[in-house]
Amino acid sequence: MFAETREGRSSRRAEVVASVILLVATLLLILPLLVILAYLAFQAAPVLSVDFLVSNPVRGMRAGGIWAPLLGTLYMVGLSLAISAPIGVLAAIYLNEYAGDNWLTRVIHLAVVNLAGVPSIVHALFGLGAFVLFAGIGRSILAASLTLAVMTMPVIVASTKEALAAVPMSFREACWNVGASRWQTIRSIVLPNSVSGILTGIILQVSRAAGETAPIMLTGAVFFKSIPEGDLFAYHLFDQAMALSLHLFTISTQVPDVPDPLLYATAVVLVGTVLLINALSIFLRVYLRSRKKW
Amino acid sequence: MVEERRPQIEISGLSVHYGSRSALREISLDVHRNEILGVIGPAQSGKSTLLKVLNRTIDFVPGAEARGRVLIDGEDVLKTRDVCGLRRKIGMVAPLPVGLPLSIYDNVAFAPRMAGIRNRADLDEIVERCLKQAALWEEVKDRLETLGTRLSGGQQQRLTIARALSHQPTILCLDEFSIAIDPVTTMRIEDVLKELRSKMTIVLVTNLVQQARRLAERTAFFLSGELVEVDRTERIFKAPADPKTHQYVQGFFG
Amino acid sequence: MTGWRRLEVLTEPVIEGAIRISGISAIIFVFGIFFFVFREGAGFLFNHLDWREFLLSPEWYPTSVANKRYGILALIAGTGSVTVLAMLIAVPFGLGAAVFVSEFCGPRLKEIVKVVVELLAAIPSVVWGFIGLKVMNRLIIVLFDAPVGLTLLNGSIILALMSVPIIVSISEDALKAVPDSFREAAMAMGATRWQVVYRVLLPAAKNGLLAAVLLGVGRAVGETMAVLMATGHAVKIPTSLLDSVRTLTATIASELGESPVGSEHYQVLFVIGVLLFTITFTVNLTADLVVRGVRRS
Numbered sequence: 099m100f101a102e103t104r105e106g107r108s109s110r111r112a113e114v115v116a117s118v119i120l121l122v123a124t125l126l127l128i129l130p131l132l133v134i135l136a137y138l139a140f141q142a143a144p145v146l147s148v149d150f151l152v153s154n155p156v157r158g159m160r161a162g163g164i165w166a167p168l169l170g171t172l173y174m175v176g177l178s179l180a181i182s183a184p185i186g187v188l189a190a191i192y193l194n195e196y197a198g199d200n201w202l203t204r205v206i207h208l209a210v211v212n213l214a215g216v217p218s219i220v221h222a223l224f225g226l227g228a229f230v231l232f233a234g235i236g237r238s239i240l241a242a243s244l245t246l247a248v249m250t251m252p253v254i255v256a257s258t259k260e261a262l263a264a265v266p267m268s269f270r271e272a273c274w275n276v277g278a279s280r281w282q283t284i285r286s287i288v289l290p291n292s293v294s295g296i297l298t299g300i301i302l303q304v305s306r307a308a309g310e311t312a313p314i315m316l317t318g319a320v321f322f323k324s325i326p327e328g329d330l331f332a333y334h335l336f337d338q339a340m341a342l343s344l345h346l347f348t349i350s351t352q353v354p355d356v357p358d359p360l361l362y363a364t365a366v367v368l369v370g371t372v373l374l375i376n377a378l379s380i381f382l383r384v385y386l387r388s389r390k391k392w
Numbered sequence: 393m394v395e396e397r398r399p400q401i402e403i404s405g406l407s408v409h410y411g412s413r414s415a416l417r418e419i420s421l422d423v424h425r426n427e428i429l430g431v432i433g434p435a436q437s438g439k440s441t442l443l444k445v446l447n448r449t450i451d452f453v454p455g456a457e458a459r460g461r462v463l464i465d466g467e468d469v470l471k472t473r474d475v476c477g478l479r480r481k482i483g484m485v486a487p488l489p490v491g492l493p494l495s496i497y498d499n500v501a502f503a504p505r506m507a508g509i510r511n512r513a514d515l516d517e518i519v520e521r522c523l524k525q526a527a528l529w530e531e532v533k534d535r536l537e538t539l540g541t542r543l544s545g546g547q548q549q550r551l552t553i554a555r556a557l558s559h560q561p562t563i564l565c566l567d568e569f570s571i572a573i574d575p576v577t578t579m580r581i582e583d584v585l586k587e588l589r590s591k592m593t594i595v596l597v598t599n600l601v602q603q604a605r606r607l608a609e610r611t612a613f614f615l616s617g618e619l620v621e622v623d624r625t626e627r628i629f630k631a632p633a634d635p636k637t638h639q640y641v642q643g644f645f646g
Numbered sequence: 647m648t649g650w651r652r653l654e655v656l657t658e659p660v661i662e663g664a665i666r667i668s669g670i671s672a673i674i675f676v677f678g679i680f681f682f683v684f685r686e687g688a689g690f691l692f693n694h695l696d697w698r699e700f701l702l703s704p705e706w707y708p709t710s711v712a713n714k715r716y717g718i719l720a721l722i723a724g725t726g727s728v729t730v731l732a733m734l735i736a737v738p739f740g741l742g743a744a745v746f747v748s749e750f751c752g753p754r755l756k757e758i759v760k761v762v763v764e765l766l767a768a769i770p771s772v773v774w775g776f777i778g779l780k781v782m783n784r785l786i787i788v789l790f791d792a793p794v795g796l797t798l799l800n801g802s803i804i805l806a807l808m809s810v811p812i813i814v815s816i817s818e819d820a821l822k823a824v825p826d827s828f829r830e831a832a833m834a835m836g837a838t839r840w841q842v843v844y845r846v847l848l849p850a851a852k853n854g855l856l857a858a859v860l861l862g863v864g865r866a867v868g869e870t871m872a873v874l875m876a877t878g879h880a881v882k883i884p885t886s887l888l889d890s891v892r893t894l895t896a897t898i899a900s901e902l903g904e905s906p907v908g909s910e911h912y913q914v915l916f917v918i919g920v921l922l923f924t925i926t927f928t929v930n931l932t933a934d935l936v937v938r939g940v941r942r943s
Contacts, residue, residue, distance in 0.1 A: 109838050109840075109841060110838060112838070112840055112841075113838040113839055113840040113841070116840035116843075117746075117750050117839070117840070119742070120742050120743070120745055120746035120750055121746060121750075121751075123738070123739050123742035123743055123746065124742065124743040124746045124747070124751075124759060126739065127739055127743055127762075127763070127766070127807075127810060128759065128762050130807075131762065131765075131766055131807070134777055134781060137781065138777075185668045185671060186668075188664060188665050188668035189665075189668035189671060191665050192665040192666050192668055195665075196662065196665060196666065198454050199454055206670075208931075208934070209675070209677075211930065211934050212927055212930050212931060212934075213675060213679070214930075215861070215864050215865075215868070215926050215927070215929070215930035216679060216868070216923060216926060216927075217867070217868025217869070217870065217895060217922050217923070217926055218771070218868065218869075218870050218871075219868070219870040219895045219898050219899055219919065219922070220679065220683060220868070220919050220922055220923045220926075221679075222898075222899075223682075223683045223686070223898070223902075223915075223916060223919040224678070224679045224682050224683055226686070226902075227682035227683055227685060227686045227916070228678065228682040231686070231907070232682065232685075248675055248678075248679075251675070252675070268486075268488060268490045269490065269492055269493065271449070271452075271486065271490070272486070272490040272492055272552070272555070273492070273502070274449055274452065274479065275447065275449065275479065275484040275486070275556070276479065276480070276483075276484075276502060276503035276506070276555055276556065276558070276559055277476045277477070277478075277479035277480035277503060277506065277507070277559055278476070278502070278503070278506045279476050279506075279658060280662070281658050281661055281662060282506050286502075286506075287492060287493070287494075291493055302768075305768055306768075308770075309768075309769075309770025309771070309772070309773070310770065310771075311770070311771065311772045311870075311871045312870045312871060312895075312899055315899065315903075316902060316903070343770055343772045344772075346772050346773070346776060347772050347775070347871065347875070350776055350779055350780070350875070351779070351875060358780075361776070361780070362780075365773055365776050368770060368772070368773055369769060369770070369773050372768050372769065372770055373765055373768060373769075376764065376765060376768040377765075380761060380764065391493035391539055391541055392493050392541040
């Protein structure tokens, strides 16, 4: 009935061309990543083993395993989350459940948003200036953990606030109407229904803290430290420690003649750990969606 | 001759504003024990604000300020410290039905638990009694573990009434309860209210003037934050003192 | 009141107090960062700083015994060139992927792409640096017959890959925020999907898209480890893609360890930190304001 015009034909052609270009652009993003990761794994294969994880670096870090750095990362990330998660969640509860819409809240929001965008090296300088020097803690696991905590806390605040805000206001009003106090409402309705979202946000910061190098480089992580293998309590609060992220940097730029498989294996363990933690958070999110209660 | 008893609710000189906007102006109104008081008026006339002042949920509205005196059983609610205790004395039903994301049982047991009642037998008794009073028991008695959010609108509104009754209030406030539910459920709830009137005082805010006519002994007409007149329902509908009242109940504006 | 309830009434104010204190602590940290970084660099900032020399001279010789010079122009050029080049690559790909995911692809593919983008974002910067050092390095030497592979080009490609995820996710949010009614109205007038995109959606979402690019820029400017490992160590203004450069961030990271605490060199590095903080703060603030403008309309 309607004959196709020349414009109609050319705009259909433009549409096809456009969708192909966009598809290619997207693929160009994904494929190199997969190829690179596969290449890393392939190069690392000769060295990867359980022994690699539980034995220490030897021969000037040109051989052996990654036990000391792995344990160090565990300590620093664990301690920093123990500090930033509780404070961050409480701060978010304050912002979403208690604070009115006044100038103070807006300033806090601004502060949180901008804190999230601070370069990691500036976090390192802050940690150095505030914890290592001013507070006199010195370069140590404690200083490095505090620096990581300041780095992760704002994002935890933002993602927790989002999870809390997703709970409909009508639920809170129904609770207040039957005489529940603000805190009773929060602990019996709001928190239980936002736990998955809160956890997802925290898990993502765990993976971020595990991967960061600059903030710990200046505040407590060292190139080399000798600790007994397999001992989970080898490090102490005011010790300096090795860390996996810094270790990768060290052996690929500061130590000559490190065999390639060792370098690739270290990278693979670091990336693998981080991606596994992120996969956990994605899993949690999917689980959350399927168990929605309203 | 009715014995001269103090009215349960005595409001004098109540004014409320939200920031710069005035919501209620110098309201003076009494509510007698065990009566059903209808509150009618067009939108933005202050009816919901009045209810929010009674149970102090006005505290949660940012920028809201209330001045005047509101006595319930002789105590000034604007000055009361135990706000949660006050709210337990008053049952509140909101316009939109809400089922908390808990089981039906836990929905009704929520308020008693918050007040400290832990005994399972006591809670069972409260849940059954309140659901029966709210005309919901027969429909849900075999599935009390169902999530409250999965019920229909009409069922959720009755669940809200059950929740409101669970803390044994002496005053029940309903804010346009029928606005989002079907006519059949509305009728059932009106029957419930008729049964409850002997046990408690009911303040019924409604946008359906006929509902006030059906249920209320006295009716108050609000317009733009002012109480225009309050009188026996018959008088308000047949021979009101103020011409604006007459125009509203006749449907000339809404 | 039962015993439980009585306990609760007593502890509630304590809990609520703890909650309030945590809320205030967030502000303290932002100001704290600025304060402490500023403090360490204050000596140089107020006593010896010649703004003209600092910002406009490319001669950076902080360790020279005879003639110390603190010109950071070459470093600014390093950061600037790497960022601009990275954005030239990342923005078209990022926006393209966002448009593709939002408007053209089916739900199954969408989930896959979104997961991949999220995992891309999770890769630590030191691993990206490692990829630049080992993989991209050799690629560039082979493809361009270059003497050395740690160059501006290397760093830019790596930085582009790092910035794409944030550009994709914020752009996708911006496109999702455009009401469906816009799309339906345009299609009802006979527009093809592509026409709907470039005539209706891109203009409607331009604020959010701009914010996405700004946040990508902020990410790129602030990146440390990846550029430290991938761009080489030459402190000079680049004249070709295959030149080595050094960024502001990499300079701090590599030189701070060796400078004595409190020395002039040490203080200058902190001043550079203040500069970086100011730049990223401004960029992020602008992006936030741009996005707020969207919400208001």
